[in-house]
Amino acid sequence: MNRHQGNADRGQPVSGGPAASGRRNFLAEFAAMVCGGLAFLAPVGAGVWMFLDPLRRRGAAAAFLPVTELSGIPDDGVPRQFPVVADRVDAWTGFAAEPIGAVYLCRQKGSQTVEALSATCPHAGCFVEIDKAEKCFRCPCHNSRFTIDGGIVAPSPSPRAMDGLECQVGKNGAVAVKWQNFYTGIAEKVARP
Amino acid sequence: MSTSHPDKPKPGLLGQLADFFDDRTGYRALVHEALYERVPGGARWRYVWGSTLVFAFLTQVITGLVLWSSYSASAQTAWESVYYIQHEMTGGWLLRGIHHVMAQAMVVLLALHLMQVVIDGAYRAPREVNFWLGLVLMMLVLGMALTGYLLPWDQKGYWATRVATNLAGLVPLVGPSLQQLVVGGPDYGHHTLTRFFALHAGFLPATLVIMLVVHLSLFRKHGLHAKQPITKPDAMFWPDQVLKDAVAMLAVMAVVLGVILMPALRAMLDGRPIVPGELGAELGAPADPSQPYAAARPEWYFLFLFQFLKVFEGWGATGEFFGAIVVPGLTMAVMFLMPILGRWNLGHRFNVAFTLAILGGAGLLTALALNEDYCARWIDPATFADVRELHEKTEGDPAKIAAALGNDPGKIADFKKRHRKWDAYRHSQAFLDAAVQAKVDAERSIELAGRPEKIPPAGALELVRNDALSQGPKLFAQHCASCHAHVDPAAAGASALLAKASAANLFEFGKAAWMRGLLDPKQVAGPAYFGNTAHKEGDMVNFVTNDLTDRDTWKPADIEAVIAAMAAEAGFADTQAPPDLIEKGRTLIADGERCGGCHKFGDNDMELGSAPDITGWGSKEWLVGILTDPTHERFYGDSNDRMPSFGKADEGAMPLLTSQQIGLIADWLRGEWYRPAAAAH
Ligand code: FES
Numbered sequence: 001m002n003r004h005q006g007n008a009d010r011g012q013p014v015s016g017g018p019a020a021s022g023r024r025n026f027l028a029e030f031a032a033m034v035c036g037g038l039a040f041l042a043p044v045g046a047g048v049w050m051f052l053d054p055l056r057r058r059g060a061a062a063a064f065l066p067v068t069e070l071s072g073i074p075d076d077g078v079p080r081q082f083p084v085v086a087d088r089v090d091a092w093t094g095f096a097a098e099p100i101g102a103v104y105l106c107r108q109k110g111s112q113t114v115e116a117l118s119a120t121c122p123h124a125g126c127f128v129e130i131d132k133a134e135k136c137f138r139c140p141c142h143n144s145r146f147t148i149d150g151g152i153v154a155p156s157p158s159p160r161a162m163d164g165l166e167c168q169v170g171k172n173g174a175v176a177v178k179w180q181n182f183y184t185g186i187a188e189k190v191a192r193p
Numbered sequence: 194m195s196t197s198h199p200d201k202p203k204p205g206l207l208g209q210l211a212d213f214f215d216d217r218t219g220y221r222a223l224v225h226e227a228l229y230e231r232v233p234g235g236a237r238w239r240y241v242w243g244s245t246l247v248f249a250f251l252t253q254v255i256t257g258l259v260l261w262s263s264y265s266a267s268a269q270t271a272w273e274s275v276y277y278i279q280h281e282m283t284g285g286w287l288l289r290g291i292h293h294v295m296a297q298a299m300v301v302l303l304a305l306h307l308m309q310v311v312i313d314g315a316y317r318a319p320r321e322v323n324f325w326l327g328l329v330l331m332m333l334v335l336g337m338a339l340t341g342y343l344l345p346w347d348q349k350g351y352w353a354t355r356v357a358t359n360l361a362g363l364v365p366l367v368g369p370s371l372q373q374l375v376v377g378g379p380d381y382g383h384h385t386l387t388r389f390f391a392l393h394a395g396f397l398p399a400t401l402v403i404m405l406v407v408h409l410s411l412f413r414k415h416g417l418h419a420k421q422p423i424t425k426p427d428a429m430f431w432p433d434q435v436l437k438d439a440v441a442m443l444a445v446m447a448v449v450l451g452v453i454l455m456p457a458l459r460a461m462l463d464g465r466p467i468v469p470g471e472l473g474a475e476l477g478a479p480a481d482p483s484q485p486y487a488a489a490r491p492e493w494y495f496l497f498l499f500q501f502l503k504v505f506e507g508w509g510a511t512g513e514f515f516g517a518i519v520v521p522g523l524t525m526a527v528m529f530l531m532p533i534l535g536r537w538n539l540g541h542r543f544n545v546a547f548t549l550a551i552l553g554g555a556g557l558l559t560a561l562a563l564n565e566d567y568c569a570r571w572i573d574p575a576t577f578a579d580v581r582e583l584h585e586k587t588e589g590d591p592a593k594i595a596a597a598l599g600n601d602p603g604k605i606a607d608f609k610k611r612h613r614k615w616d617a618y619r620h621s622q623a624f625l626d627a628a629v630q631a632k633v634d635a636e637r638s639i640e641l642a643g644r645p646e647k648i649p650p651a652g653a654l655e656l657v658r659n660d661a662l663s664q665g666p667k668l669f670a671q672h673c674a675s676c677h678a679h680v681d682p683a684a685a686g687a688s689a690l691l692a693k694a695s696a697a698n699l700f701e702f703g704k705a706a707w708m709r710g711l712l713d714p715k716q717v718a719g720p721a722y723f724g725n726t727a728h729k730e731g732d733m734v735n736f737v738t739n740d741l742t743d744r745d746t747w748k749p750a751d752i753e754a755v756i757a758a759m760a761a762e763a764g765f766a767d768t769q770a771p772p773d774l775i776e777k778g779r780t781l782i783a784d785g786e787r788c789g790g791c792h793k794f795g796d797n798d799m800e801l802g803s804a805p806d807i808t809g810w811g812s813k814e815w816l817v818g819i820l821t822d823p824t825h826e827r828f829y830g831d832s833n834d835r836m837p838s839f840g841k842a843d844e845g846a847m848p849l850l851t852s853q854q855i856g857l858i859a860d861w862l863r864g865e866w867y868r869p870a871a872a873a874h
Contacts, residue, residue: 055370059379066847071837074675081671083483090268090382099483119485123513124359126352127485134589134619140487140627141356142503143565143620157503159513174847181379183369184359185513192369192379 058193060086062180064166067103070173073114079104079130079137079148081119084179103165103177104130104137106149116167116177117150123158125184137162159187228431230413234423236433239313242306243412244438245445249299250405252446253337256292257394264344266390267383269652271346272479276642276653280470290453290473296338298449300494303331304552311531311548314541315418321532323411326404328528333401340393342492346386348631351480352489354389355381360517381482470639478634479653487627490566497558500565524551569621577615584612637663640869659853665861668854672839673699679862682710682721691720696836698722702862703763703811708756714738727834732791732804746787754778755788763811763863782807801826816859820850 067082074080083099102119117137121128126141136153137146145153150162166178181192204212215221232240263282265274278285307327310316316324343354362372377384428434453473460467491499498521505512527547534540587593598604634657641656642648649655657663669679678694680687681701691698698721701707710716717737718724728734741747757770758778766775782788783797791804806827809815818825821840824833840855842848850858860866 052374054373054376054378054384057373057378068847068849069842072849088380090380091378091384093269093383101483102485124356126356126489127487129485129487129623131619134584138620138623140485140623141352141489142499157505157513174842183362185363 062178064176065179066174066176068175073105073107075107075109077108079106114167114175116165118163118165122160163189230430232428232430232434233419235425235428236437241438241441242309245441246302248442249295252295256288266386271386273648273653275345279476286469286473293474294449294452311544316532317535320415324532326408330404333397337393337397340389343389346480347477348480348486349477352486353491363514478638488631496562497555500558500562566624569618569625572618580611580615661857661860662866664857668858695725704765705756705760708759714742755781762809802830813859817855820855
């Protein structure tokens, strides 16, 4: 036998051996588990608490954002893409007037009202592009196609038509769009909080 | 020492040290146990897959830790630090290349290891738990691959991750919360990166190490699952099997290095210079949430899942949920049941067939996905000319198409089929174009990041957004190209483009060649100048066609002097043009009997309002001025023809373009953007 050995193998009787009562043993086990569990509860609890923080973060509330002027949208019934610019907060960074997304705006001949479609694909959030030659919208990611007014072209990976956005034309011709994000991949158009 | 024999010589200093530690740790027994394992039936090549996987993982740990020491996870520093690793740090390209390619090798090795275990029935009792652990390990590795893709924060990773996390949102009930937890908030940003990085370099590998230790110790406990029947004598793990393992590891590493260095070899053979930063893993343009990225694809080993979603096309949201969650979930469930099913011979056969079917199916789907993206490379668009023509003529109206085909159902069906193929071709072509554009954008961002002024604190995206070369064409296409052409008149097909334009061609605007064309009586009323505008019969056209052709007042040398002086106004003076020629031109322009009869120029006596002020014509300041407000009396005033005032807006309204955007268009038209020193001449 080696002289360097652990305590457990020294061969002396252990106090909690068969002689000790079962009840005492149970109490010790229970107490050990409770104390150990409580000790770990603090770091685990604090960790989970902080980890869940993103759940209480909300995006910017939907608001009408000025996008362009009426004269900037030719009245030829062909949608044009416009960036949506707004202040944006990313955790600790604040961006002033950043492009945060894009809309397609479309005006019919002689009309003073504007149709707005979000450029975000309702399938999984890629950027829908306009196909001028085929007069339709096309999403490059999974090839969803939409008609020129945003309707769905079956069969489509997208579960719904492109998302229309509310659009206001002010007296001075300023065009503002109510910018919103919607849940993707579902048949109903549900705005994200 | 109790273990030393009297007849044995006393060990040397090193030996004593070894004894000291062995006494206290028993490491010799451990090493012995690790190395002197029996391999029934002798060492075999087919046992190497597990070891190569461990090797691949260790490679990832080593390269990953070093990458970590130079990586910075935030939306303004992730791309920037990866750029620095890849393009500026010595050996960064190699390290990142190994990490990137080995990750892919690991996926291949995983598939091989799994296939071998299933075919050999190595999951049977008592090894079930170890098989399950293996499946968990596999998911951890795939999780690391998925999270690693985002970390460079380039367009490719950003958009692929957006799609992937949006799919996570489809999980019933908890989906949206799950997605928000993974993304780190309502939107993609710093916390998406920090979370993905914590997963990629912390949670997942830590879990993997624990699982791997258990996996390996269970493997030792049960012993190697020998291939039956055993024909050869047993061998020892060390050194027989270890030798085979080591050779296999070396082979894996050689393949990885080969993949990294292959382009360098090709460049060398072609006599091109080798740029180390271009080897190994690529780095796209920095992530830009407002810039579409049409070439977004997951890594190749996830392509089959991507393609699988398309199988459920037309099922709507249910299909999505089915394809992204239910089917992969069921597949994993079947795999977890394999050890139980494998108790019966039929079950084992099912397992083998199932695994091969999954791998084969994945291979097929990958091929389909690649074909969809690349088919334009081998399809000739000319074969669809008639389909395209008919579609254009009828504007895609099914009734009209049917009528044009004589309402023949056979012909209509054939047309539909071929139209679908034509559509597939166009989709592929769009992808290929997008991939080329992505490459151009990536190269430009890297060029910009390499400026001597370095990257500004706001990050590389700011550099790209303020770069005239990348933004100019986009802004021009969106705001100017509906009227103006921008095409080299000497280029093939230029005349068709010019004929379509309804305003002047702005190619090389401000240069002597442009001015020479304007002052050419044959061109001034042509489509490249005033031909398609309200000024077609205006004073300028009149002046050029009548006055300028009068050789008594206008000698050819005078016209050349005017051209030289105008180019000098724009700041594009030909270095060859003698200063006195330019001076002469200036005098002619200012002359109230000549150009100065209509145009204000410098301090001549002309009042503003009759024609554009041509002082500093074509300079940035002049261009910004006319783009901002062409109706200003300094420019066209009331006679402005259709050009919008891009920078002017009524109270409370937004101008069409910001002053920064106008500046970018002006810089782009003038060809003024950053050029790296080496390429400048
Ligand atoms: S994200 Fe648009 S089709 Fe999938």
